[in-house]
Amino acid sequence: MRGSVPAALSGFLIVPTNRRSKDRSRFARWHDSQTDLIRLDLTPGRPGRVRTRVLPVDPAGVDLPRPAAVAASDRRLTETANGGYATQPNHGVNVAGNTLWATNLLFGAPLEVDLAAWKPRRVLRYLELSEAAPRVSGTSHFAWSLDHRFAYFHQSLLERERDGSPVRAADLSLVELDVATGAERVWRLRPPPDDPAMETANFHSGFFFEEGGCRYVGLLRTGALLESLEPHSAPLDHAVLPAPASTIWIVQLDPQANDLQAELLPGVKELDGLALSHLDVDASGGDGFVLYANFKEADVAEETHGANVYGEVAEAVAEHYSGMVVEALNYGLVVRYERRGGRTSVRTFARPYDPGRTSLGHSWLPINIQLDSARRRLFCSFSGFRPRLLPEHIARAYPARVVEPPTAGFVPPALIRFDAETLELDSNGSGRGHVAYAEPMAMTVAGDGDSDYVCTFSPEVGLRVYDADDLDRLVFRAESPRLMSWGDTHFRPEPAHISFVPA
């Protein structure tokens, strides 16, 4: 621990991490990897204190206080479906009060955790599994009502692939969770008539807004397309079905209805971006919204394995491990979509990496996107590009989108501050303090309205906290070699997200 913890950061940082075998040839999908939830307790002071607590998650849910919450039939399906589980929340963080809902990228139901006690409470699954549909998918990053009382997320069954057709979603549902009373309700969702494909009906993030006295939920239809429900029995090259351009579904909430009809948000499909994933939203005022979201331009249903775009076998690529999060096909896109007072406007940021002009940043594999406490600045993290980790069989499916391998160089990760109004780089008065390269990907902005801080974390690098006004100004950092590995056999790769919970 070096530096001092400011008073505004009294609280917790929550990081969902996972374990990977040090034997890099062992295939395991990222989704399926054992979850360790990490809680970093921040105590303000000089130097202050950072303590960590790790919660290993039982994916079968049998350690829950109410094990009946995971029915015996579910457990049987979990055991029989190769790689199946009731919950494997190694990705998203959703918090209200003393409760955390941790989620997976794509599979499994959210796990509810008592934050203070740091113990799991229950698995939130609202659909009945069957032999033909043995898994569920859900929204990783929930939508929240303006008063933060209601959480909204999608959940659907995943039906096995059959007769040459890929995995399909079924029983699309929207869940409302009253975090004050614990009451829940579930609507069935009908897809927009012009976006009906159930093969790609999955939604990584959601947002809430009000307009004309009505309440709405927007769902980012990410569009991951799975060829099979089970992980590969062997990490061989295979035919990849290309994912379609992402869209956004808008659903008007109707307390009287059982079914809700979704509509497409105009102008999003036309952006022609892949893997619309993360967002932040300013829906204040109750008349529309300003949405900030990012397209990864990656096939997020696939994993790394097999030969890369240079024809190198995986064993020849030291940084490779089978089943890691897939690399982007090309640089991605950040979008600012404003719909207020009956008017709509769209701004975008898309930029390749120019080594001669690093102050301009880039948009390769956008991950985190978050407004500061005043909603005037937008902070985004971009994972960059490791060209040797792009598998040939994935690139082959996207000839019109993929970067030319001979010209594709390494692109370092970048953390960038934008002006939230214009979506231009926010370089005012800070020299180069608006772009920071080589930071860990997991990033969050925390503050009390007067001061904002940007926190980044990876097990290898540790926790770093910067002044949001100047990403070159470190406030404090902390590291522990204990977070890097699990036992002698596993390590914890870089996580995607971190979230701050004030005390």
Next chain:
Amino acid sequence: MEGWPDPPFLRGEGPEFIEQINTTNDVVARLEEAGWDFEAVPEIFARQSAACDVAAKEIVTVFDGERQTRWGRLIIKGAGARFNLMSHESPLARYVGARPSVFALVNSQVGSKGLHDFKEFAEMDPPQEVEFYNPSVFYQARDVVFWNALNGFQLFPSGFEDVRRVLASGNVIRNLLFRPGAPTKSAWEIAEGEERRPIFMEGFSGVQFPTGVVEWMPKPLYGGMSEQALHIETLLTTDETDLAHPYLDLVAEGRLRIDEQTYFMRRFMGISQKDALRGPGVPPEGARR
């Protein structure tokens, strides 16, 4: 890192040196003014492949709960006549020089031949012994640019951004110089079409810094010569620990004795990765422009 062809040794003396200082100051000022964009100062932008990488390393880390000493035996693959090696460390770190004997001392008690336990190590040419000299510390990004520009070296923007992040996180850059007795042939000494065969060098270093926890060395950036490194890491602690290395396999465990002190020992071995790798045949970032 060394450029291609070998940069001339630029430093003069007396008035000539003062003139070089002024010129270098101008380079630094222009780069800083341009927000560290290399396009504005092309003379600092490395266009050719860098030519120096650690290809194998044996590290002995001694940790007593308050202080860590890291002894290193480095096998460096390079093409050139003189080189520099930059690493990052705590501003409170002390460079303690070389201690080659510690590796024999450890290996004899572990029952290991050190790097020779790797079959791949035998495939490397026998290394020339080099000594690190003129250890210096860079405290600011402008120090890094200044030193490199003054000495005729150039930088890659991604590597420089990594350095900026190290400095922004409150660490410093340690720079070590070394030169082999029999350097690689210069570009003008080889026949047309002849390949410039890299050489291997062996150097020892040591650094000590205060810390309450063991700090593993971070992943280095690819320097253009060796995409990975054979890596042995021996952790010696005064208290028993089950701490593991994040990437290397545990290969031995026990106790051993050094300097009249008994330590708990955990030894890790494997291939360690580098960051910023590019595909085969893909030129470094400057040359792609």
